[in-house]
Amino acid sequence: MNAWKIAWFEYRRRIRSKWFIIGTFGMPILILVISLGTGYLAGSGAGIETKHFGLIDETSQFGKQLVDVLDQRFAGKESAPFDIAVATGSFQSLQAQYDALVEEKTLDGYFVIPADFVTNASIRNYSRSSATIRSTDIIEAELKELLIKEKALKLDLSDEVLNQIFFDVNVAHFEIGSSEERETEELIADYIAPFIFMFLLFLGIFTGGQLLLRAVLEERSSRVIEVLLSTVSYNELMGGKILGLGLLGLTQSGIYLIVAFFAGSYYDLSILTPAIGLLYFTYFILGYLLYAGIYIGVGALFDSEQEAQQAIQIITFIAIIPMVLWTLVIENPNSTLVNVLSYIPLVTPFFMMIKIALGETSIFQILTTIILMMISVYGSIRLAAKVFRTGILLYGKRITLPEIYRWIKA
Amino acid sequence: MIEIKGITKTYDSIVAVSDLSLTVEPGRIFGFLGPNGAGKTTAIRMLMNIIIPDQGSILFDGKMQRPPSNKIGYLPEERGLYQKISVFETLQYFAHLRDVAHANDLIKSYLHRFDLGSRLQSKVSELSKGNQQKLQFINTILHDPQFIILDEPFSGLDPVNQLLLKEILEEKKQAGKIIIFSSHQMDQVEKLCDDVALINRGQLVTAGKLSSILKSEGVQRLQVTPEKESDLKHSCFSEFQTEQKNGSILIEMGQHSKQDIIALLNKSMDLKSVRVAEQGLEEIFIHLVKGSQS
Secondary structure: OHHHHHHHHHHHHHHOOOHHHHHHHHHHOOOOOOHHHHHHHHHHOOOOOOOEEEEEEOOOOOOHHHHHHHHHHHOOOOOOOOEEEEOOOOHHHHHHHHEEEEEEHOEEEEEEEEOOHHOOOOOOOEEHHHHHHHHHHHHHHHHHHHHHHHHHHHHOOHHOOOOOOOOOOOOOOOOOOOHHHHHHEHHHHHHHHHHHHHHHHHHHHHHHHHHHHHHHHHHHOHHHHHHHHHOHHHHHHHHHHHHHHHHHHHHHHHHHHHHHHHHHOOOOOOOOHHHHHHHHHHHHHHHHHHHHHHHHHHHOOOOOOHHHHHHHHHHHHHHOHHHHHHHHHOOOOOOHHHHHHHOOOHHHHHHHHHHHOOOOOHHHHHHHHHHHHHHHHHHHHHHHHHHHHOOOOOOOOOOOOHHHHHHHHO | OEEEEEEEEOOOOOOEEEEEEEEOOOOOOEEEEEEOOOOHHHHHHHHHOOOOOEEEEEHHHHHHHOHHHHEEEOOOOOOOOOOOOOOOOOOHHHHHHHOOOOHHHHHHHHHHHOOOOOOOOEHHHHHHHHHHHHHHHHHHHHHOOEEEEEEEEOOOHHHHHHHHHHHHHHHHHHHEEEEEHHHEEEEHHHHHHHHEEEOOEEEEEEEHHHHHHHHHHHOOOEEEEEEHHHHOOOOOHHHEEEEEOOOOOEEEEOOOOOHHHHHHHHOOOOEEEEEEEEHHHHHHHHHHHHHOOO
């Protein structure tokens, strides 16, 4: 009963705090703004400087052709990534002049199309830095096409034949059993949705964990813990805290899932099914409880938040693995590596969430990971209770690992 | 009644409390004294079951089991409050945990009595140290506990509020509550306590009724003021243990009677005044602490 009172107190005082509201609603908005914003910026060409290149054309042919196709290529865009000024002549006679132009930074670099280009298919690039590397890819591709066309012309092929040779491949995407071609939004949603579920899970679990750590440290450093422990038992106190902040995490997740559901249905995408929702909450609760044990244990051992945060960093580092590997999981959800990682309790919820959202898992895997998580949660909470009971009232004392081992064994 | 029987607590090689035995009776105020680091707080935490003693036992009204939380009021040494919530919410939360009936009215009346009525919605962190101590004290007694355990309750309070706190403790004493508090401020203890225990370096130095300790441990001294100041160095004082103090001389009476000493001194000099000077608790405290250390 007291655990519920504590839980309600923790829940109530935090859900009203401005930081919870800012965090809950601000975070998705921030992510949305950043992802849309960066998308817009990348598309707009803002932040990209137009590079200036020289081109010494010893063939007196390909230089002009290249500039023409590049003009076409960049036609629709506000600014081109680079422009090219062509000069016909020999490299020997122009080298000194062009080197000087690069030195005084009038040019970012220059290319040379040698006289034997048609036979050797090789050009040269001179520059001060690596700034030209990305541009080289485009030039290489365009020159290749120009060279093929040149060679095809020499073979005296008709326009009809040429059109048959040069074409773009188009891939149409269908879902199995459906004759309707899928749109790009759908494809992106399929790719991104699993990541979003994992990210929300990550956000919820670690927000709860961090709050738990801070709550323990706050009570410890303000000695409220002593008054509380004169009123309630250790288990009630610890249980109440875990419960209260867990409910807070569930509230937050609930809000996110509702937003995800409505956002999905707005675009006519069914990214959130009842089964996914249910499993999301299952893995959230299990993951949260596992980390709650760790966070409470660490909170009971340190006097200052700074020290505690340093200790917790090691754990957070492990938990970041799914954030780094998510593309791997989405592309290879059933590879051996991913399957092995799915059975490491600290990261199980995150990997499983991606696999579930992709529909790339089995009932067996879901059940076994849930059982594994339950066992891990039991261990984590039990250990935390032992550490909490002994460590929470030891102020100003550096606690060693052998000591913690003794408490756990006791 | 609280009976503490031979409790001991050791941290690594440091003995915080060693074989401490005490009895605290209802309707009396018990002062738990000792210099800083003597083991007072450790002993009180063991009493509160916050720390488990290595040895010994503590009985509340004859039972090993600690009374339920709503029967105990505990004020820890310094702080002990959430800083970011309001005064009212703080008291409400703890009252709720202790199942206090009609808590809101009670909270308001106590806040009013402690002159905090206008600070109901203030955050705890906005209160002065003294006001936080008052809030903490209210939190300790709000549920009208049978056992009141206070660790340094007077720290940070001004004389007016010290008086108010004493007044309330007197009321609780009249109501037959069991009150124990630790302090190193001897004047407070002397004015308030019925019984005292003095500990130093984890060990009990003395314990009992305050009046009997003042009598038995206090050294009786005569304060003698000669007519002529030069007589302060008279050779006749060499027979006694003496101490000079503001133009007079303090003579430890020891085996001698008051009359004997006066008769002896009258032979050698004219006396302006003679009076019996009783040692206060503070002097006894210092004397005993020094004695227990040597």
